[in-house]
Amino acid sequence: MPRSPTTSPAVTPSDPAPPPQGCDGTSPFQPDGPAPARSGSDRLYVTVTAVIVVLPFVAIGLAGRHGTHLRGQSRGLLHAHVGRLFRNDRTPPERYAPDLLADRDIRAVARAFPALCVLTLALPFAVGWAIGGTWVYGVTALLWAGLVRIALLHHVTWSVNSLCHLIGERPFRTRRHDRATHLWPPALLSFGESRHNLHHADPTSARHGVDRGQLDPSAAAIRLLERLGWVYDVRRPTAERVEARRA
Known part of the structure; x- marks a missing residue:
């Protein structure tokens, strides 16, 4: 008796993997996979960065008093840079700057100092909001053109009292x-x-x-x-x- 031909079951091709979606600026980000393990170079970078950032503060913390050794110079450098601002030893302007006290314009600027501080922060916020159209742009401008600018200016000024008495040419x-x-x-x-x-x-x-x-x-x-x-x-x-x- 002739054998009937057998038919193999139909194999349904698997659906191809969808191509990775890019971010169009409105859709949520796709979930990330597991984070790759840190390599030796990554660990070395983190270690060196931590040492650079932390070591100066450790040296300052170990400083016991002012002097010519490393501990004393570290403590003196911190005091000259910013520590002196927290001591109650205000310099008398009557002795060292009587000509400025007698200047009417200088006295007017001194009285207006609180208002000028508010203005120097309010202007970047207002300009950022006006250009960007949202408060986010205002806060960004306040951060960079306000707070970062003031911090940089102060540290540069304080460096004249600290670094410019420690390193450099004479x-x-x-x-x-x-x-x-x-x-x-x-x-x-x-x-x-x-x-x-x-x-x-x-x-x-x-x-x-x-x-x-x-x-x-x-x-x-x-x-x-x-x-x-x-x-x-x-x-x-x-x-x-x-x-x-x-x-």
């Missing part, structure tokens, strides 16, 4: 135990104030960066105000005066 003679230096990296952001060695050598000089290639935006601003007739009796160092103070 091309000019100063009084005994005077450690003021020229530190070029923050020169532009500090408007030339980090050329601090000459300021101690010649305190009445309106210019701190006197050598070739030394930027001094403060001196340029003073010169502009002088040409406009808003300042006068500006004391600039002569070549003979500068050379007489070189170390």
